[in-house]
Amino acid sequence: xxxxDLNDLNFFAAVVSNGGISAAARAxxxxxxxxxxxxxxxxxxxxxxxxxxxxxxxxxxxxxxEAEAIEEVxxxxxxxxxxxxRISCPVGVDQTISACLPHFxxxxxxxxxxxxxxxxxxxxxxxxxxxAIRIRDKLDTDADLQVKIISRTRLVxxxxxxxxxxHGQPATPEETPAFPTLGLRDLPGLDRWxxxxxxGERAEVLHEPRLSxxxxxxxxxxxxxxxxxxxxxxxxxGEPMEQGRLVRIxxxxxxxxxxxxxxxxxxxxxLPGVRATIDFLAEALAPRSPAWEAGAESAxxxxxxx
Numbered sequence: 388x389x390x391x392d393l394n395d396l397n398f399f400a401a402v403v404s405n406g407g408i409s410a411a412a413r414a415x416x417x418x419x420x421x422x423x424x425x426x427x428x429x430x431x432x433x434x435x436x437x438x439x440x441x442x443x444x445x446x447x448x449x450x451x452x453e454a455e456a457i458e459e460v461x462x463x464x465x466x467x468x469x470x471x472x473r474i475s476c477p478v479g480v481d482q483t484i485s486a487c488l489p490h491f492x493x494x495x496x497x498x499x500x501x502x503x504x505x506x507x508x509x510x511x512x513x514x515x516x517x518x519a520i521r522i523r524d525k526l527d528t529d530a531d532l533q534v535k536i537i538s539r540t541r542l543v544x545x546x547x548x549x550x551x552x553x554h555g556q557p558a559t560p561e562e563t564p565a566f567p568t569l570g571l572r573d574l575p576g577l578d579r580w581x582x583x584x585x586x587g588e589r590a591e592v593l594h595e596p597r598l599s600x601x602x603x604x605x606x607x608x609x610x611x612x613x614x615x616x617x618x619x620x621x622x623x624x625g626e627p628m629e630q631g632r633l634v635r636i637x638x639x640x641x642x643x644x645x646x647x648x649x650x651x652x653x654x655x656x657x658l659p660g661v662r663a664t665i666d667f668l669a670e671a672l673a674p675r676s677p678a679w680e681a682g683a684e685s686a687x688x689x690x691x692x693x
Contacts, residue, residue: 395429398422468663469497475509476502476520478573478601480672484520487671491664498660506573506601511652517661518668519650524643535649535665537672542618542642544582545633549613556616556636560590563637569606569617570596580618582640590640618642647672 401411402422412419476484481504492498503509509519511532526534544563546556557563560582570578578599580592597615600606610617611632619633621641627633649668651661 395425398425399429402426466659467497468495468660470658470660471499471501472518472660472664473501473503473516474518474520474664474668475511475514475516476504477506477522478504480520480522482602484668484671487667491667491671495660495663498663500664511650517651518664520647520668520672521650522645522647524645526646526648532650532652535651535669537647537649537669538674540645540647541621542645543621543624544580544616544636544640545610545619545624545628546616546636547611547613547632548634550610550615551634551636553613560592560637560640563592563616564594567597567615568594569609569615570594570599571601571603571606571618572596572599573601581643582637583643584639584641 398411398415401415402408405411405414408422408426409419412422415422474484481502484502488500488502492500503516509516511517511519522540526536550567554566557566560580563580568578572578576595577593578596580594582590582592598606598609600609606617607619607627609615610619611627616636624633624635628635649665651657651665657665
């Protein structure tokens with residue numbers, strides 16, 4: 388219902404409250420012909436007779452229930468998700484939400500969505516982004532932003548049994564750079580893993596990957612093919628380990644827990660489209676299976692950059 392339609396609804400409400408078109412015209416200081424014309428247009432749009440012209444007062448009062456029903460429809464339409472919503476997400480997470488986006492947009496035909504895929508930190512206010520998907524080791528976002536936590540994840544070092552047979556395996560994190568490794572990055576140079584153990588000890592593993600990529604599935608396939616040691620989501624590595632395609636390396640060590648969460652500007656006064664998008668993302672990103680973990684954890688480097 389557009390603005391003109393809402394004005395027509397207001398005209399009809401005035402007819403109802405004042406007991407007729409003539410009285411409504413006097414109350415609104417408008418020509419009677421204009422009120423009659425706009426009410427007729429509203430009747431044509433809704434396909435229902437609201438005012439019986441021969442006995443206006445009686446029939447208008449009988450139409451109060453119809454007016455209330457129309458007001459309810461108008462209220463629902465004003466709350467309908469619509470307009471443009473801009474989403475920012477790390478590389479890899481786009482694969483997770485893309486499978487669900489068509490259904491979401493089919494549910495809300497007046498909504499438009501723009502997805503910005505980047506591993507850099509996005510300034511929601513400066514860049515007019517409505518919702519950002521982030522994965523970080525702590526919630527250190529700006530004080531004026533709201534946060535919705537989706538899940539918590541952990542990464543573990545792993546390699547194929549064939550790799551271990553051919554190369555052996557490191558006994559300590561410090562020995563890891565001497566082995567072929569896999570890195571989740573899209574820039575040349577060294578990669579850095581931060582590992583911790585149950586005692587709370589931390590180790591920084593600075594290594595030059597034999598293979599690096601910005602998407603997780605590439606690295607997973609490479610690890611199972613025996614190309615190197617990679618840092619993988621614990622849930623995702625579980626199934627290949629059960630199948631004997633991966634083995635845990637440095638079993639006492641793992642990366643710090645990552646927090647997958649949504650960031651948006653305000654809980655109060657959220658537009659219906661933004662609120663619906665937040666609910667959609669929370670459901671789409673909720674952990675369900677190793678396949679989900681593969682998509683979400685491909686954005687591990689968001690812990691530092693997003």
